[in-house]
Amino acid sequence: MTNLAPIGEDLLEAARSLQGETIELRRSIHAEPEIGLQLPETQKKIVESLTGLGLDITLGQSTTSVVADLDTGKPGPTVLLRGDMDALPLQEDYVSDFQSKVDGAMHACGHDSHVAMLASAARLLSENKDSFTGKVRFMFQPGEEGYHGAKYMIEEGVLDGVDRAFAIHVVTNMPNGLLSTKGGALLASADRFEITVHGKGGHASAPHHCIDPIPPAAAMVGGLHNIVSRDIDPSQSAVLTVAHIEAGTTNNIIPASAFLEGTIRTFDEGVRSKIKDAVSRVAHGTSQAHGCTCTSEVISGYPVTINNEEQALLTSRVASALVGADGFHMAEDPALAAEDFSYVLNQVPGAMAMMGVCPDDVSPAEAAPNHSNFMRVNESAFYNGVGLYAAMAMVG
């Protein structure tokens, strides 16, 4: 039962009053980025900021996750709010007081902001426990950047008893403070494939004594690119890119093998599995035609991130009530990036929203994108995120 009554200027103002500590936590985490599933320093900072709020805190076993439960004591749904915690293996090249102190690690995807906004939302909701019902579960998750962190937390029970789930992701290429989402596919699946063609090497002047793996590898590039145009419903979207090909060392030796790898992105699990099968078919068929053998593997990445239609709609209404209709945008097209919140959305109805954090001195189109070594976050928008996190719990 949607109750938009608590959502409005007062809630936004309450979020704004936490702006100082949101920024402080974000900068502290930004300066000490950690990568992967084990993020002890980040976990410590989260636990410190949640201390004294009366939350029931559970630390992860296989990872340094933090699950914090807020129980209003009144009957109602359990809403999960997620913030991911991990940084990227990247050298930060933007100079600031809180520039990364760790060589080769950087919060270039805004997860520092996600943690800080979610911690402030936890504080805000704890302080306003009386004005809503049910339970809120705060899911602080390591290893979103390719480490399948959500999967570990699901295995440890983070979704037990959860009725719906919500997450925010900041984006520098959107106007500062703008909130956005869409129903259905929001982000792509991203699978990796690797193919090794096995022939027989030898002298480049004696091809008849060899089984040259380079011609089949070349033919495969053509064949693989035909999959999307010939095997897939033209009304569906998919990308297959052979991004890396490598064989041989010099001009006069036929190598024994050739290597290809690339990425497959789709917005539909049916399309995804069809392309997986076709990659293997093309790899093996082409190899056979050239007298070679091959090994091919499709390494599953994150599934398609699919927002529940109703939850996306709810997000749009809550966001509009919170920041005004001008501050929300219903997106038309999904983006080809991938996200492991998809694992959560495969199990409970929910939605992910995007929030613009474009710096004031650049346009969204020109801003250094997420994953850039110069990525910058406009912190002034944080209270919109804090307010939206809290609001999505308060609407029950």
Add this chain to the structure above:
Amino acid sequence: MTNLAPIGDDLLEAARSHQDATIELRRSIHADPELGLQLPETQKKLLESLTGLGLDITLGESTTSVVADLDTGRPGPTVLLRGDMDALPLQEDHVSDFQSRHDGKMHACGHDAHVAMLASAAQLLCENKDELTGKVRFMFQPGEEGFHGAKYMIEEGVLDGVDRAFAIHVSTNIRNGLITTRGGSIMASADRFEITVHGRGGHASAPQNCVDPIPAAAATVTALHTMVGRNVDPMRSGLVTVAHIEAGTTNNIIPPHAFMEGTIRTLDETSRAALAEGVGRVAQGTALSHGCTCTHEVIPGYPVTINDPEQATLAGQVTSALLGADNFVEMPRARMGAEDFSYVLQHVPGAMAFLGVCPDDQDPTTAAPNHSNLMRVNESGLTNGVALYAAMALVG
């Protein structure tokens, strides 16, 4: 005027009497291999072995070559005999008392044997100067392995006044002691090509924002192989091998460039020119059809090695007289390897012959080939080479 009279058992016996010296010099050079155009140690050893023979010795200026002239004082032709001196950049893995003492350098193409045989032939001819007319020029040449050593020596005048030329190359894949040659093309031209396809890189999930060079490179591989079958006279031989292809670094980034390199081999200069032109045409046209640009280069290597038919016949007659008909066989077809004696044969009539040096415990078809890290020379076959060098000078 062919005079086979001095050729026979006596000559072979004389060569055999030099066998210890031949083996000693060969092993000494084998243990101290040198690469390229500057081979001071090899030159020193060679000069020591030629000392006291009454030869007129000229050292190279641009390389460490040695030209030694034997003048009988009687009118007659000048016959050039060549032995190449340089080793290969290879680690020797066969253990022996004379295993290479230098890491990453090995006489794996038998040039140590060539130098030793030619030095013994010089000794033998000097001792039998009375049976000779005209002059003999011993050409000890650095830099055969891709360094165009013969070209430098020709520029310094090694062919001035030369009437005909002869060279021996040992091969482990031929029965020990067997001599073989043929008229016309005996070894291939070997040119190298490099192609770089230029596109525009970007994210592998956004191919529409990129110009992907990999499909263009893949199509180029296929088109290059088709071009050989369509542009070379079916009665002639031509070979294009793309031996090395490299583009990209990982699965999710479309690279800006794709690199290919390979070898072009032919047995006649017409086909060689057609393939060099065809490689450029295919590279440029294929790149264009994919919206890419490309840069390509054909780097000329050695020309086709073409034996003068009369000189090849002479070599066969001389061998049969010297070693018996059982020890000569006409080569049915050319080898696709390359040799810079081709430069010499472009200027003066001459021939190159192969001498089998297959070890006694191996089979010619499976013996570690020339250029192998395990290549071994059957030194007992070297007598035949010493005698053949000498005989080719004695026939005047």
